[in-house]
Amino acid sequence: MALNILRRMRATHTDTTGPAGIGGLPRAADGEVLLAADGLTKSYAGADGELPVLAGIDLDIRAGEIVALLGKSGSGKSTLLRCLAGLIPASSGAVTYRGKRLTGANPGTAMVFQTFALLPWLTVQQNVELGLEARGVAPAARAEAAVQAIDLIGLDGFESAYPKELSGGMRQRVGFARALVVEPDVLMMDEPFSALDVLTAENLRGELMELWESGQFPTRAVVLVTHNIEEAVLMADRIVVLGSRPGTIRETFEVGLDRPRDRQSAAFEDLIDRVYRTMTGRAKESRIPGRTEAVETEKRTAANTPLPTASVDGLSGLAELVAHRGGRFDLPDLADDLGLEIDDVLPLVDALELLGLATVSEDDLLLTERGTTFAGADVQQSKKIFAEAAQDVPLVRLITTSLRQNPEGSLRAGFFRDLLAHHYTSEQVAQQLETATDWGRYAELYSFDADPQEYRLDESAEQPGA
Ligand SMILES: Nc1ncnc2c1ncn2[C@@H]1O[C@H](COP(=O)(O)OP(=O)(O)O)[C@@H](O)[C@H]1O
Numbered sequence: 001m002a003l004n005i006l007r008r009m010r011a012t013h014t015d016t017t018g019p020a021g022i023g024g025l026p027r028a029a030d031g032e033v034l035l036a037a038d039g040l041t042k043s044y045a046g047a048d049g050e051l052p053v054l055a056g057i058d059l060d061i062r063a064g065e066i067v068a069l070l071g072k073s074g075s076g077k078s079t080l081l082r083c084l085a086g087l088i089p090a091s092s093g094a095v096t097y098r099g100k101r102l103t104g105a106n107p108g109t110a111m112v113f114q115t116f117a118l119l120p121w122l123t124v125q126q127n128v129e130l131g132l133e134a135r136g137v138a139p140a141a142r143a144e145a146a147v148q149a150i151d152l153i154g155l156d157g158f159e160s161a162y163p164k165e166l167s168g169g170m171r172q173r174v175g176f177a178r179a180l181v182v183e184p185d186v187l188m189m190d191e192p193f194s195a196l197d198v199l200t201a202e203n204l205r206g207e208l209m210e211l212w213e214s215g216q217f218p219t220r221a222v223v224l225v226t227h228n229i230e231e232a233v234l235m236a237d238r239i240v241v242l243g244s245r246p247g248t249i250r251e252t253f254e255v256g257l258d259r260p261r262d263r264q265s266a267a268f269e270d271l272i273d274r275v276y277r278t279m280t281g282r283a284k285e286s287r288i289p290g291r292t293e294a295v296e297t298e299k300r301t302a303a304n305t306p307l308p309t310a311s312v313d314g315l316s317g318l319a320e321l322v323a324h325r326g327g328r329f330d331l332p333d334l335a336d337d338l339g340l341e342i343d344d345v346l347p348l349v350d351a352l353e354l355l356g357l358a359t360v361s362e363d364d365l366l367l368t369e370r371g372t373t374f375a376g377a378d379v380q381q382s383k384k385i386f387a388e389a390a391q392d393v394p395l396v397r398l399i400t401t402s403l404r405q406n407p408e409g410s411l412r413a414g415f416f417r418d419l420l421a422h423h424y425t426s427e428q429v430a431q432q433l434e435t436a437t438d439w440g441r442y443a444e445l446y447s448f449d450a451d452p453q454e455y456r457l458d459e460s461a462e463q464p465g466a
């Protein structure tokens with residue numbers, strides 16, 4: 001499939017000097033800074049003032065390179081990408097494109113979205129032309145450019161199809177064609193393969209890399225947002241790892257491996273391991289309030305210790321798996337064995353750590369004594385151990401003690417939502433309460449009625465220490 005497209009592309013694109021760039025700007029030489037963030041900070045409005053998402057990001061995107069922005073879910077990757085594209089303004093600091101400070105949409109970028117973002121009532125051809133229409137290109141030129149982009153990305157034959165007639169892979173090709181048709185200096189991609197099945201994603205990645213390597217990709221740089229480490233190592237020249245709350249650049253890796261990249265090579269695997277360690281590890285610069293693992297147990301509060309999105313079933317499953325491996329599991333291997341991505345595993349790892357059921361050292365996950373007992377216990381015993389552990393988790397403790405102090409033993413969820421709103425976005429508050437509900441129910445500390453949104457103390461938990 002990939003080679004077919006290359007051949008077709010060579011037949012239709014004979015001009016090897018490449019595009020002149022949007023607005024007739026000269027083609028940037030390799031290494032020239034196209035896009036830069038200087039001290040970029042972004043906050044969103046919370047119920048109680050501004051909630052920082054990005055803090056002091058300095059980043060250059062140069063012609064000739066693919067840069068991957070890698071980070072856990074919620075670390076601010078999409079926010080950073082949107083700021084670079086000028087779709088949302090920075091709170092402070094600046095974004096510049098070719099040396100000019102942005103004040104609105106970046107004229108040098110085009111975006112590919114995870115969810116494709118196609119208009120269902122338009123054909124493939126019309127969807128692709130959309131990007132040019134917005135830039136005021138005349139109809140005839142639009143049609144011609146769209147046909148070329150459609151050809152380049154392997155969509156010829158599908159011009160008059162509607163999105164609903166297409167497979168996921170073909171839909172995302174429309175997303176690519178629509179972005180490439182404007183020949184942006186910098187192509188921005190926000191998890192473009194995440195919504196596709198494994199094989200489709202693999203095929204599309206391969207085709208894009210072949211196009212890029214052929215030197216005829218109609219764009220000078222790529223910024224790829226991903227939470228998939230292997231994807232980053234496979235595609236990028238540089239990997240920028242973001243830490244969370246607020247998002248800062250934790251570490252930058254120069255990839256420096258020859259293309260096409262050999263996944264079996266020792267250098268490839270070694271880099272994956274190093275990036276994993278940065279993402280799972282407790283980097284010194286991340287020792288700020290808000291990083292669960294950075295706060296000493298006795299100083300933990302619901303404000304500085306967010307609950308990870310992890311169900312009791314999920315974290316118990318992980319504990320059992322590690323127990324079967326003798327109480328120790330290499331995290332990169334673990335994700336690999338399970339066919340999972342880092343985003344799936346890390347919240348469970350954070351949860352086990354927070355509950356004192358496991359610790360992380362280097363890239364190994366180690367069960368504690370309590371964790372080992374928990375993994376081997378029957379349901380009743382496991383509930384008991386879990387209840388003990390959960391009492392030390394700030395949000396669970398907050399809910400339990402608040403309920404004990406209330407004469408009726410019940411409180412509206414809104415009460416806790418308001419308390420948390422001082423420190424988290426509403427989305428984060430909702431996620432944390434969902435976890436706290438699951439954990440508290442399993443521990444039989446409290447129950448929750450969805451209607452009327454009320455927490456109620458469990459009888460067995462009415463006496464402290466019971
Ligand atoms: N429009 C918004 N309003 C308020 N909070 C937001 C908004 N967009 C994102 N956030 C919050 O900012 C944080 C970073 O989000 P995002 O940039 O989407 O991260 P990522 O792409 O790395 O998953 C998250 O906690 C998210 O809840």
Ligand SMILES: [Mg+2]
Nearest residue numbers: 077078079190
């Ligand atoms: Mg995102």
